[in-house]
Amino acid sequence: MTAPLQDAHQDSRTLADQVVERLQDDIVLGVLPPGTKLGEAELAARYGVSRGPLREAIRRLESRKLLERIPHVGTRVATLKLEDLIEIYRVREALEGMAARQAAENMSQAEIAGLWELLALHEQQQDLQEDTAYFQRAGDLDFHYRVIQGSHNRTLIDLLIDEIYHRVRMYRYQFSMTANRPRKALAEHRHIVEAIEARDGEMAELLMRRHISRARQYLEERQRRER
Amino acid sequence: MTAPLQDAHQDSRTLADQVVERLQDDIVLGVLPPGTKLGEAELAARYGVSRGPLREAIRRLESRKLLERIPHVGTRVATLKLEDLIEIYRVREALEGMAARQAAENMSQAEIAGLWELLALHEQQQDLQEDTAYFQRAGDLDFHYRVIQGSHNRTLIDLLIDEIYHRVRMYRYQFSMTANRPRKALAEHRHIVEAIEARDGEMAELLMRRHISRARQYLEERQRRER
DNA sequence: ATCAAGAATATTGTCGACAATTCAGCAACC
DNA sequence: GGTTGCTGAATTGTCGACAATATTCTTGAT
Numbered sequence: 001m002t003a004p005l006q007d008a009h010q011d012s013r014t015l016a017d018q019v020v021e022r023l024q025d026d027i028v029l030g031v032l033p034p035g036t037k038l039g040e041a042e043l044a045a046r047y048g049v050s051r052g053p054l055r056e057a058i059r060r061l062e063s064r065k066l067l068e069r070i071p072h073v074g075t076r077v078a079t080l081k082l083e084d085l086i087e088i089y090r091v092r093e094a095l096e097g098m099a100a101r102q103a104a105e106n107m108s109q110a111e112i113a114g115l116w117e118l119l120a121l122h123e124q125q126q127d128l129q130e131d132t133a134y135f136q137r138a139g140d141l142d143f144h145y146r147v148i149q150g151s152h153n154r155t156l157i158d159l160l161i162d163e164i165y166h167r168v169r170m171y172r173y174q175f176s177m178t179a180n181r182p183r184k185a186l187a188e189h190r191h192i193v194e195a196i197e198a199r200d201g202e203m204a205e206l207l208m209r210r211h212i213s214r215a216r217q218y219l220e221e222r223q224r225r226e227r
Numbered sequence: 228m229t230a231p232l233q234d235a236h237q238d239s240r241t242l243a244d245q246v247v248e249r250l251q252d253d254i255v256l257g258v259l260p261p262g263t264k265l266g267e268a269e270l271a272a273r274y275g276v277s278r279g280p281l282r283e284a285i286r287r288l289e290s291r292k293l294l295e296r297i298p299h300v301g302t303r304v305a306t307l308k309l310e311d312l313i314e315i316y317r318v319r320e321a322l323e324g325m326a327a328r329q330a331a332e333n334m335s336q337a338e339i340a341g342l343w344e345l346l347a348l349h350e351q352q353q354d355l356q357e358d359t360a361y362f363q364r365a366g367d368l369d370f371h372y373r374v375i376q377g378s379h380n381r382t383l384i385d386l387l388i389d390e391i392y393h394r395v396r397m398y399r400y401q402f403s404m405t406a407n408r409p410r411k412a413l414a415e416h417r418h419i420v421e422a423i424e425a426r427d428g429e430m431a432e433l434l435m436r437r438h439i440s441r442a443r444q445y446l447e448e449r450q451r452r453e454r
Numbered sequence: 455a456t457c458a459a460g461a462a463t464a465t466t467g468t469c470g471a472c473a474a475t476t477c478a479g480c481a482a483c484c
Numbered sequence: 485g486g487t488t489g490c491t492g493a494a495t496t497g498t499c500g501a502c503a504a505t506a507t508t509c510t511t512g513a514t
Contacts, residue, residue, distance in 0.1 A: 014298050014467065040496070050469045052279075055497095059283055063290040065385075071241050072475050072496060087382040090325060098321035155314040158292075163386060241497065267466070277499045278466090299466060299505050 016053035020060050023047070027066050027077055028170045034079040038067070064166055080171050082223050088167060089216035093209050095160055096144065100192060100208035103150035104201040111150050115193050118143060122186055137172055141165070143189050147208070150196070181218075185211070243280035247287050250274070254293050254304055255397045261306040265294070291393055307398050309450050315394060316443035320436050322387055323371060327419060327435035330377035331428040338377050342420050345370060349413055364399055368392070370416050374435070377423070408445075412438070 023043070026032045044054045058075055061067045069075045107115075122139045148160050171177065188211045195204035250270070253259045271281045285302055288294045296302045334342075349366045375387050398404065415438045422431035 016467085017298075039494095051496095052468055052470095055283070056286055059286050060290065063287065063389075071244075073477090074495070084382065087380045090329065090380055091322070091383055091386060094321040094325035095318070098317055102317065153314050153317055155311065156318055159318060159386065159390060162290075163390065243497085266464095268464095279498055279500095282467095300507090301465070 014053070015049050016056040016060075019047050019049055019053055019057040023057055024061060024064075024066065024166065027061070028166060028173060030170075030173050032077050034077050034174065036077045038075045038077065040075075064162060066166055066170065078167075080167060080174065082219065082226065085167075085171050086216060086219050086223065088164060089212060089219060092160075092164060092168075093212045093216065095156060095164070096148065096212055097205040097209040099148045099151040099153070099156055099160070100196065101151075101201040101205035102153050102156070103147050104196045104199050104204040106152040107150040107196060111146070112193070112197050115143075115146055115150075115196070118146065119186070119190055119193060122189075126182060126186065137177070140185065141169070147192070147196075181214075188214075241280070242276050243283040243287075246274050246276055246280055246284040250284055251288060251291075251293065251393065254288070255393060255400060257397075257400050259304050261304050261401065263304045265302045265304065267302075291389060293393055293397065305394075307394060307401065309446065309453065312395075312398050313443060313446050313450065315391060316439060316446060319387075319391060319395075320439045320443065322383060322391070323375065323439060324432040324436040326375045326378040326380070326383055326387065327423065328378075328428040328432035329380050329383070330374050331423045331426050331431040333379040334377040334423060338373070339420070339424050342370075342373055342377075342423070345373065346413070346417055346420060349416075353409060353413065364404070367412065368396070374419070374423075408441075415441075 023032075032038070038058075040051050040054060040058075043058075044051045047054065058067060058069065062069050062075070066078055067075050068078050118139075122143075125139070145161075145165075148157055151157065188207065192204055192207045192211065195207055250259075259265070265285075267278050267281060267285075270285075271278045274281065285294060285296065289296050289302070293305055294302050295305050345366075349370075352366070372388075372392075375384055378384065415434065419431055419434045419438065422434055
């Protein structure tokens with residue numbers, strides 16, 4: 001009914017793709033809080049599409065574990081418990097460790113230089129102390145994204161980006177989770193890049209695993225405190 | 228095989244679910260060879276459903292990387308290159324290593340006993356030399372499957388089962404890949420279970436990683452020979 | 455003969471309507 | 485009073501038809 005406005009010339013993508021993107025943002029950014037019941041008719045109206053493309057979008061986000069669906073009952077926004085996040089960090093430890101190893105083997109000199117620039121930018125922002133929390137969260141993700149891409153392992157990249165990182169982002173927004181140990185984290189990032197630059201895959205993996213393992217231990221600490 | 232979770236009741240599953248299962252089997256077992264162009268109307272007729280549920284099934288298998296889809300063009304069965312399989316084995320090395328570590332921490336005594344029984348069965352089959360290739364392939368998957376489950380890490384389990392193992396199975400059927408070093412593999416399996424039983428997570432992870440790494444090196448050897 | 459442009463065809467994307475299933479509420483019974 | 489079975493309202497699952505897009509084939513010119 002609201003279709004004729006944007007006649008598919010700007011976005012050559014399919015309607016379902018656009019809905020996936022918008023719906024995912026609404027979930028990750030918390031516009032649709034965890035546990036929200038999602039009626040198909042309601043959502044279809046919200047995004048101005050029919051139920052067909054909408055259902056397709058729901059399936060995609062379900063496979064990314066952002067939605068939970070029960071046949072004949074309905075769909076709701078996934079509720080991420082701290083326990084789940086700890087499980088995810090175990091997976092991150094394994095996968096990003098391997099990513100760092102392969103990054104040390106496969107990254108180009110230009111990519112490594114880009115990493116150094118990124119770290120310099122982070123350091124500068126930290127000195128200025130302006131909006132530190134926000135930039136540090138985004139910056140941390142930026143760093144990890146780049147190392148993952150640097151592995152040049154398409155399977156690994158897709159797994160981390162499509163299946164893992166959306167949930168990590170959702171959790172961070174949901175709990176307004178500020179970086180818990182910014183200076184130490186930045187120092188660890190630097191050591192990882194040093195190992196990558198030295199083409200020491202084993203060391204890069206070890207350092208990345210310790211880096212993520214420490215973040216997990218912080219979560220486990222918080223979990224113990226919560227009960 | 229892939230859905231032992233909720234199979235207790237009748238066929239009350241949705242049509243799309245049934246199509247997913249049948250279509251996935253046809254792909255993994257090679258009934259639909261890699262590269263096959265899949266017309267929606269044709270497939271809908273083949274499985275006796277409308278295009279609606281069929282499209283849903285296609286999306287699910289696309290997200291599992293068993294199908295490749297191009298908007299407005301069509302869907303075809305994914306072609307798995309040896310290069311892709313090597314990437315997958317890197318991911319397996321990381322993820323199953325972590326699975327073995329957590330299995331050593333979390334497996335129950337009953338589960339460990341079950342692992343020993345499984346190994347005894349494999350040994351017996353190997354002595355008899357009956358249909359060794361087939362049983363060894365399935366048996367190897369069984370072993371890894373159980374260790375994965377033993378991690379008691381739902382995120383890790385879902386990742387490996389839903390995103391990785393279907394492609395491994397597809398490749399094995401596709402190339403009639405016989406186990407390349409059965410006796411050694413069985414011995415390595417035993418050592419892994421010993422580490423799990425001793426609750427030595429670090430050792431279990433190390434052994435599992437070496438186990439999978441060796442299989443990857445065999446694939447890389449084969450890759451070099453192919454050109 | 456080769457290539458380009460345009461029409462014809464086939465396939466996918468989208469939509470609205472109908473059927474099947476679940477859940478809430480109510481009534482009757484133990 | 486609590487439980488069980490029924491009824492209906494609402495939501496999801498499925499289907500067939502129509503619109504939009506890509507591919508193929510024809511036709512004409514160089």
